[in-house]
Structure formats: C-alpha cells, structure tokens
Amino acid sequence: MSGVIQTENLVKKFRRVEALKGLNLQVPQGAIFALVGPNGAGKTTAIKVLMNILEPTSGRARIFETDSTQLEGRSFATIGYVSENQELPLWMRVSGFMEYLRPFYPSWDRDLENELAKKFELPLDRKLRHLSRGMRMKAALASVLAYHPKLIVLDEPFSGLDPLVRDELIESLLERAEEATVLISSHDLGEIESFASHVGYLEEGALLFSDEMTTLADRFREVELTLNAPGSLPENLPESWVQASTSATVVRFIESSFDEERTNAEIGKIFGEHRNLTFTPMSLRSIFLATAKTRRGSKEKQGA
Amino acid sequence: MNQIANIFKKDIRHHWAEIVLCQAALVAFVWNEVHGWKLQGSHTLSQNWPAAIVALLPVSWWLLIVRAVQGESLVGDRQFWTTRPYEWKKLLAAKTLLILLFINIPLLGAQMFLLAKAGFVPTPYLPGLLWMQLLLINLPLLPIAALASVTRNIAQGLLSLLAVVLFVAGMLALDSIVSQSALSSTDDSDWLQSAVLVTACIMTIWLQYARRKAGRARMFLAVGAAGMLIIFAATPYLAHSESGYPLPFAGSHAPFRAILSPVKPEPPKIPPDKDEEVEIAIPIVTSGIADGSLAKVKAVRLSLEGADSFRWESKWQSSYGSGLLLPGMNSWIESFKLDHKIFDRMKFVPLKVRVSVAINVFRDQDAMQITAGRGEFDVPRVGRCRVDAKNSSSIECQAPLVKPETLLVRAESATSTCPLPDEEQSDADEEDSAAKATKWTTYAWEWNGDQRPAEYGVSPVESFSLYLTGRNDDRFERAQICPGTPLTFSFPKFVQGSRAEFEVSELKLEDYRKVPFRFTFGVPTIIKKGRKK
Numbered sequence: 001m002s003g004v005i006q007t008e009n010l011v012k013k014f015r016r017v018e019a020l021k022g023l024n025l026q027v028p029q030g031a032i033f034a035l036v037g038p039n040g041a042g043k044t045t046a047i048k049v050l051m052n053i054l055e056p057t058s059g060r061a062r063i064f065e066t067d068s069t070q071l072e073g074r075s076f077a078t079i080g081y082v083s084e085n086q087e088l089p090l091w092m093r094v095s096g097f098m099e100y101l102r103p104f105y106p107s108w109d110r111d112l113e114n115e116l117a118k119k120f121e122l123p124l125d126r127k128l129r130h131l132s133r134g135m136r137m138k139a140a141l142a143s144v145l146a147y148h149p150k151l152i153v154l155d156e157p158f159s160g161l162d163p164l165v166r167d168e169l170i171e172s173l174l175e176r177a178e179e180a181t182v183l184i185s186s187h188d189l190g191e192i193e194s195f196a197s198h199v200g201y202l203e204e205g206a207l208l209f210s211d212e213m214t215t216l217a218d219r220f221r222e223v224e225l226t227l228n229a230p231g232s233l234p235e236n237l238p239e240s241w242v243q244a245s246t247s248a249t250v251v252r253f254i255e256s257s258f259d260e261e262r263t264n265a266e267i268g269k270i271f272g273e274h275r276n277l278t279f280t281p282m283s284l285r286s287i288f289l290a291t292a293k294t295r296r297g298s299k300e301k302q303g304a
Numbered sequence: 305m306n307q308i309a310n311i312f313k314k315d316i317r318h319h320w321a322e323i324v325l326c327q328a329a330l331v332a333f334v335w336n337e338v339h340g341w342k343l344q345g346s347h348t349l350s351q352n353w354p355a356a357i358v359a360l361l362p363v364s365w366w367l368l369i370v371r372a373v374q375g376e377s378l379v380g381d382r383q384f385w386t387t388r389p390y391e392w393k394k395l396l397a398a399k400t401l402l403i404l405l406f407i408n409i410p411l412l413g414a415q416m417f418l419l420a421k422a423g424f425v426p427t428p429y430l431p432g433l434l435w436m437q438l439l440l441i442n443l444p445l446l447p448i449a450a451l452a453s454v455t456r457n458i459a460q461g462l463l464s465l466l467a468v469v470l471f472v473a474g475m476l477a478l479d480s481i482v483s484q485s486a487l488s489s490t491d492d493s494d495w496l497q498s499a500v501l502v503t504a505c506i507m508t509i510w511l512q513y514a515r516r517k518a519g520r521a522r523m524f525l526a527v528g529a530a531g532m533l534i535i536f537a538a539t540p541y542l543a544h545s546e547s548g549y550p551l552p553f554a555g556s557h558a559p560f561r562a563i564l565s566p567v568k569p570e571p572p573k574i575p576p577d578k579d580e581e582v583e584i585a586i587p588i589v590t591s592g593i594a595d596g597s598l599a600k601v602k603a604v605r606l607s608l609e610g611a612d613s614f615r616w617e618s619k620w621q622s623s624y625g626s627g628l629l630l631p632g633m634n635s636w637i638e639s640f641k642l643d644h645k646i647f648d649r650m651k652f653v654p655l656k657v658r659v660s661v662a663i664n665v666f667r668d669q670d671a672m673q674i675t676a677g678r679g680e681f682d683v684p685r686v687g688r689c690r691v692d693a694k695n696s697s698s699i700e701c702q703a704p705l706v707k708p709e710t711l712l713v714r715a716e717s718a719t720s721t722c723p724l725p726d727e728e729q730s731d732a733d734e735e736d737s738a739a740k741a742t743k744w745t746t747y748a749w750e751w752n753g754d755q756r757p758a759e760y761g762v763s764p765v766e767s768f769s770l771y772l773t774g775r776n777d778d779r780f781e782r783a784q785i786c787p788g789t790p791l792t793f794s795f796p797k798f799v800q801g802s803r804a805e806f807e808v809s810e811l812k813l814e815d816y817r818k819v820p821f822r823f824t825f826g827v828p829t830i831i832k833k834g835r836k837k
Contacts, residue, residue, distance in 0.1 A: 053381045073391040081387040087377075088384050091318060103310045104389045140384075 003028050004151055004181040005050060009059035012045050012205075019045040021205040022059065027183050027198070032173075034196035035185040036288065042205040043185040044083075047155045050183075051081050063151065077105055080144030080180075082137070083155035090129035094122050094139050098146070105147035116142035119172065134165040141169055145176050152176070154184040158191050170195055193284040201288055208291055213284070220287045221258040222280040225251050228273045238266055242294040254282070254290045307391060311398035315372055322368040323406045329364040332357045334414050337763055338421055341702070361762060365407050366448050370461040372402050373452035378512040380456055392513045403445065408437055415764040422765045423680070423688050424704040432705040433764060435757040442502050443760075450505035453512040454522045471529055475536055482540050486603035486622040487549065487662060491754065493539035497532045504528020549602065549662035549801040560592040560599060562661045562804040564811075565635055572819045582647040583818035586659055588626075589635045590804070598712065598796060599663040600751065601626035606640040607658040608650070608813075616646055620662070628712075628749050629663065639818055647813060654810040662803045664751075666710060666796035678787040685795060686711060687766075696722055697746070697773065697782035699791070703766040705758035711750040714792040715772050717781065718743045721788035746774035746783035 005027035012020040019042045027033040035043050048054040050061050052071040061068040066075060092100065098117070102108045117124060120138040128136060137157060144152060152173070158166045173182065174195055186192050192199070193213075200210035211219070223241075227249045237244055237253070244253035251271065255263050260279065267274065282290070316323065336357045376385050376395060415433050416426035426433075451464040504524050511521040552558040565587035586606065593599050601623035608616045618640050625636045638659075674683055676699070680690045687703035699713070748770035759766055772783030785791065 048381055051387050053386055074389055076387055077389040079387070083382070085382055086384050087380075087382045089318075096317075100310065100314050101388065104307065 004031075005033075005061070005063055005183060007046075007050070007059065007061040010046070010049060010056055010061055011058040012042075012049055012054060013057045019205050020049065020056075023202075023205065023207055025200060025207055025210060027181060029181050030178075031198045032177055032182040032184065032196050033198040033200065034192040035183060035200050035202055036189055036192065037187065037202035038292070039187055040204075041187075041202045043187075043202055044155055045205075046202065047081075047083075047153055047183070047185055051079075051153060077107070077147070078150040080147070080149035080152045081155075082140045082144055082153075082157055084137070084157060084159045085155075086140065088128050088136065088140060091127060093125055093127050094131070095124035097128060097139065098124075098143060101143055101146075108147045110146075112148070113142065113146040116145055116172065120168065134161045137161060138165070138169065141172065145172060148176070148179060150180055152180050152182045152184075154182070156185055156187070158186065158188070166191060189285045189288055199284065201291060203292065203295065208295065216284070216287065217281060219256060219258055220282045220290070221255045221263075222278075222282055222286070223253050223255050223263070223267070224276070224278045224280070225267060225271065225274045226276040227251060227271055228275070234270060237270065243290055255279075256291075307394040308398045308401065311376075311390075311395060312401050315375060315398065315402050318375060319368060319371050319402075322364070322371050326364040326368050326406055327410060329357075329360040330410050330414050333361050333762065334418060337418055337765070341422070341765075341767065358762075362444060365445065366461075366465070368406060369403060369445065369448045370452040370455075370458060372399055373449055374455065374457060374461070377456050378453050378516050379460075379518045386516070396509070396513045399449075403449070407445065408441070411440070411762065412437060415762075419704055419764050422702050422704070424765075429704050429758075429764065432758040436705070436759075436761070436764065439758075439760045440762070442498060446502060446505040446509075450508040450525060453509050454518055454525065471533075475533065478533070478537055482537055485540055485620045487546060487620040488540055489545075489548075490539055493535055497535050500528055500531045500535065504531070546662075546803070549803040551803050551805065558592060558804065559594070559597075559665050559800065559802040560590050560629065560663060560804055562588055562590045562659065563806050564657075564659070564808045565589045569637075569816060572817055574819055578644060580644065581641040582644055582813075583639045584642055584647075584813055584816050585637045585639050585818040586657075586816060587635065587637045588659065588661065589633060590629055590661065590663075591633050593629055593631045593634075593665070595631050597631065597665055597667050597799070599629040599665045599802075600749070601629065602662045602664050602801065604638050604640075604662070605660040607660075609656040609658075610650060610653050614650060614653075614655075616642070618642075620660075623661075628747050630747075642813070647817075651814040651817070652812055654812060657808045657811045658805055659808075660803060660805045662801065664801055665799045667799050668712060668794050668796045671792055671794035673790050673792050676785050676787055676789045676791055683793055686793065689770075691785050691787065691789075692769065695771075696785050698769050698771045699748075699785060700767065700769050703768070705764055705766065706756055707750060707752045707759070707766050707768055708795060709752055709755040710796045710798070711748075711770075712794045712796055713748040713770050713772060714794075715746050715783040715785055715789060716743060717746070717776075717784070719790050720784040720786065722784035722786040744774050744776035744781050746772035746781060748772045 003026040005025065007023050007025045010020050010023040010025075011018065021042075023042070023046055025035075025046070035046065037043055045054065049056050050063060050068050052068050055069060063071060063075075063079070071079075089097065089100075094117075098113055102110075102113075116122075120135075120142055122135065122139055122142060123131070128139060131139065141154075141157070154173075157169060161169070170191075173184075184192060184196070196213055198210070198212050199216060201208045209216075230249050231246075233244055233246050233251070240255060240257035241253045242256055244251070246252075251274075258279065263279070264277075267277065376390070376399075377383050412433055415436065419426040419429060419433075447468075451468070452461060455461045455464050504527065508521045508524045508528075511517050511524060566589075567587060569585065569587060584606070588604075603620040604623050604626075605620050606618045608614070621640070623636075623638060625638055626634070627636060670685075672684070674681065676689075676691050680688045683689050683701065686708055687701055689699050689701040692698040692700050750768065750770065758764070772785065774781050774783070
C-alpha cells in the first residue's frame, strides 16, 4: 500500500526519553487522517519528525516517497504545515505576511487568498502580534491553503479555539480536502470525529491502532446480555473482548473485533443460555476510552 | 520574485532601525576621525568621549547581524519558516547581502571619504581597502554571525557575547601565566589562530543554514575556541627560537659587540623593599655596528652562576632602555627582575654573570631630505606630515592604510630653523662661534614588522607621531623642528638578527641593584624603608 506518509519503526529519543517507539504509520492519499492520543503521546514529535523539524533517532519516514530528512526548501512548496505553537513573524501585518509568502509558492492562488481572507474575516492591516489566538490560526491556515498544498499537516490546530472558529477552520479544510491529503493531530476526539476519514491512536509513542473511521466504527460494539442465572465471568475470554464486567445476571463487554455471526457464536459458547443480547455502536470517544483503559489495565497487571 | 530579493526586502522593512543605527554610527565615526585629526597633539575634554563613538560602530554591527540572522532563527523547532520553501543558500545569500550592503559597502565608502579628506587619492588604495574589509569580515563580522546563528534571541546573543568576553579574559589571564619570551614571534600563531577562528565560524554558519544542527554547530565553536586556546598557550614554547639570532662563529666578523660598561654605578643606599622583586641594572655598551647600518635590541637575557652550583637565568625579555644602536659606541642600562630570596642569598657573593643581547640589524637606505613645511608637507612612501604645534621635537604623520615597514627620521641640531628663546638668544650672542659649533643628531624610529596591504581596523588613515631625540655626550637632547628645518627620512632594510654575549666574573648583585621607585600621581617617588604603610 502506498501512502502519502509512511513511517517504518520510527524512533525518536530525547536523551533517555523515548517519545516515539517504533512508529509504523501509513496515511493514504486523499485521506483526512486524524492522529489522536492523550497529551504527551508523541503526536507533535511524530509530526515534527515527518516535517523534518526533528531528526529521527532510528527508523524512517517518507513523505511523497521522499525521506523526511531530505525534506527542505522546494519540498515545502506542496506541503502545508500549521501548528498551534508555531512562531509566526508577529511584527508583520496579515497582508504583509501573505505578500511575503506569495513569491515562495509557484501555485499561490491570489483569488483563493482573497476568498480565505474574506471568509476568515482576517484584519489585513493588523499585525499578527495583535491578533487573537484564533485569528492567528486562521491567518496561518489561510497562508497554507492559498497555495493548494498536496499535503496539509495540522498539529493541534483547534486547541483552545472557540467552537465557532473551529467549525470555520474545519469547513475551509474540508473544502480543500478533495485536492489534498490531510494529517491532523488532536487530543480531542470529538472535534475530529465528524470529518476524519482515517484515525490512528497513539499512546506513549506507539500506535495502538490505525484504521478507516467506518471500519473502526464497525469493529467496536458495546455488548450487553442477560444470563438466566447469576454467575461470575469465566476465565479465558476472547482477547477481542475488553472491559468485561458482570452485575448480577447482566454481562457487559466491548467487542473490538465485531462480526455479528462470529460474536454471537462465541457468546453462545461461553455463556450458554442468555437473553436480551444487544450490540450498540460506539462513538470514537468511547472506543478510545475503552482502548486506553484496557491498555492501562493490562499494564497494571503486568506491573503487579 | 527572486527569493533572495524577497527575503532581503523583508529584512530591510523589519530591521530598518538597526540599519539606521549602523549608518548613524558610521557617520559619527567619520566625524570623530576627522575631528580627531584636527585635535591631534592637543588635549581637550572632547577627546574623552570619542571612545564611545568608536565603540558604537561594532555595537551597531553586532545588533544588525544578530537581529538579521535571528530574524529566521536557526535554533529551535517552532519557527514558521522551516516548513516553508526557503532554500538555505538563498536565505544565507540574503543575509550576506544585507550585511554587505549596510555594513561593508557604507564602511568602504566612508574609508574612501576619509582617505580623500586626509589628502590621499582613494582609488589606488582600493586593494588595500578591500583587504581591510576582509580582515573585518574575519573579525568581528564572521564570529558575530556564527554566534547569532547558534542563538535564538538577543538575550541569548548577549550571553554568547559574555562568553566571548570571558574567553578573551581567560586568554589574557593565560597570557600572564604562560612564560613568554621576547624572542618569540607570534605572527605564525596569530595567523593560525585566525585560521582556526574563521574555519570554526564558517563551519558553524554552514552547519546551521544547511542542516540546522545547533548542538553540533555550538560544538564546532567550542572546539574552535579550544583550538585557539591551545595554540595561544603553546605558542611561547613552540615559537621560542634563538636560531634567528645566532652567535657569530669563532673568527667570523661579528655584526656588533657588547660589554659591561666600565662605569660602575653608584651603589644604592636604600635597601630594597621586601615585598618587591629586586631589579638588577646592568650597564651595557655596544659597538661595532657597521657604517650605514643601525640596529634595535630585540631582547636581552641575564644568567648568574655562583661557586656553590647556584644558577639562575632570566627569560628573554624586551629591552626598554636601549634605543637605537648606531655606528660607534652605544650605552644603556638594562634592568632584570630577580626574586627577593635569591637576591638576599646571593647579593654579596661574587658571581659569574653572562649577558646576552639579541639585535635586529638594518641597513640604512633610500634616504631623502625633506624640509619641514609650514603646515602639512608630503613625505613620499610615508604620507603627509606636519610639525607638532605644541611640541617642536615631534612631527605627526598620516599614512594611507598602513605605516611604513621601517622609517628612520633624523634632524641635525645645527640645521634647526627654530628661533632660540630670548634668554638663550642673548646667551648665544655672547657665546663664541666654537661653542655654537656643538652639534648633535636626533632620531625617530618606526618599525612595523612585515609589510601588509593595510592595518587591521576601521580607519584607513594611520596616524603616528615621531619624537626625535638624541644624545649630546651624556645629555639627552630633543630635536628642534620648525618650518624650514631639513629632515632626513630613510627606510632601513632588515639585514639579519644577531646575538652577542659577554661574561663578567666576580660581580656582586648588591653593587648593581636598582633603586626602586613608584609613580604616585605621576611623580616618581623613591620608596624608603619604614615609610611604606
């Protein structure tokens, strides 16, 4: 499978701290790939390595078939990168910022620039330092979208923004999504759930899973069933069943590899007679919470 | 639009204040130079503040370079420009263009203006001016740019400057610790240190612009600094060489001879201060300098040997009392410092003393007579000179770019055109012609070592004073130069280094002890035992 972004066993260490632990990531062309995970999971580090801001300790990353360490100069004419903590030339006015960047990009679209400035209601005569955080983010995004990049990389772009601004940015992003691949990192699952086509979950520098949103949603189900008589959970439950619990006669668990026929068969085999069996689709948030809790639980067990 | 031009244009907009400051500092410097020429020889209060003006120039350069380089900071991982289509060579070219256009070219223009103002047509000196620019790029512009490339902001830039100051202070401290030899030539070491510095700076800048590896770049600078320190510390040992000042072979003609002066100094009555090193003053007489030649003492050394296997040797030290050695007899007193304990132990013991004198011999040549004019007068191969209005034994000269390699100026007392003071005039009228016939010659000497295209610095006009002094028997005489006084300018050529030694037996140190003195408020004060608090 060829992806716009591919990483192989990507490791990044900061002295003794291993921020990325053999990351294998593939972002297919045309995807809106959401890289999610808790704070400190390694999302920003991964993106900085991809953008050649940081050098990997080992492993490699490729962007458009180019090794990330070789990305420089002209490579960035088709890549747009916006980060929440990027240092912009604050002394410049918004119009001056756009004017300065224009000559760098052969594909700069002046009409689109004007359209974005209008849409984002950018105060062109104000200095970047005098803009609110949201406005500054809009200016940064406009300066990226205006040259029709083939890859847009956004690191926590919506962090701390009010919902209105966030929706405006998402809307603009989606308008451009047809012509670009988008990699977006976020620790807020809710904000990317509505528009991401793919999702990868990163925790402690490792990718726990990476899938298409539809597949992921199909794969996870909250399962609830009622036994005929109270009883404890049997040992050796299938590995794909996580967070299994029982309360009197009610058994609940999350099936992380849902297939109605197979899951039904396994339930029948393990619990025998039962009733009121329900399979409830899960939100992305619930899926990640379940995954994170399961991982934490298994680590605690290992520790004990 | 070309990327270089785009970045350059942006930098002008962003750093206009620093650019204006640079140009203002340059104008102030030019004004100060021209004003300083007018004030030369006089001492006014306004001479106290030009130092600040001169300092303003490098400060303004530092500020512009640091701000321009840090405009696209090469340190950190949050700068927006690193993920934009900047090409590092073009970015570096844009910064270089800014520095050239607002530091180097205005300075070149100012230097040409100063040369013209001093009376020199500037165009023939263009190669020399470019050489000066190259030296200034090597130091301080390149190191400033290198430091700016490894720092994020002005605060870090200031810290790096502090580190440089500490480094230089460390070098100076080391200089005072490491035993120096006046026979050593540090020219090669200076060049080597410059080469290390320039290489480290270029590597740092390249590494930062091409790779943005701040850690490694800082390491390069640190290694460069360590390299300079090692060269600096090792130089006195490596460069110490007596081979350039050989003793004449037995039977060969010696370029000069040295002996202990037969005139024994009067023993001092005041005992030496216990806290001080004791100075031994050895009166030396040299002779044998060939006609048409002259010499300067490069260094002297004293060795002492006692009967009880006592042995002490000074390092080669510069000579401060010798002056110019001319054909005929030359005498002077050379002082050597001795540890107080050694002196106390050996002061009355008859010692075998050996004195070594190393000299540079020159052949006087290309003499030309020039009459001192009223105001400025041209001196070919030197520049323009004038008689010091406040001191008639001195002439002040200005040379374009560099002082002459060697210069000897002579004035004969008999041809002075200066009027005698009234009382002397009346005395003179009464003196007979025989007394008037007493003549002496006064000299001024300049030796600047190897000839260079230009001196290091910002001013293209080298100003220097020549004090003409001489001896009339045992009397120290000053020249009397007035408009119309003939002066002889010559340009001696270095011929060889040579060394002479003499030994004296049965010398007692106490007999040659020098009376210690100190300057208090500019007045020499003899230190008497018991009076020091």
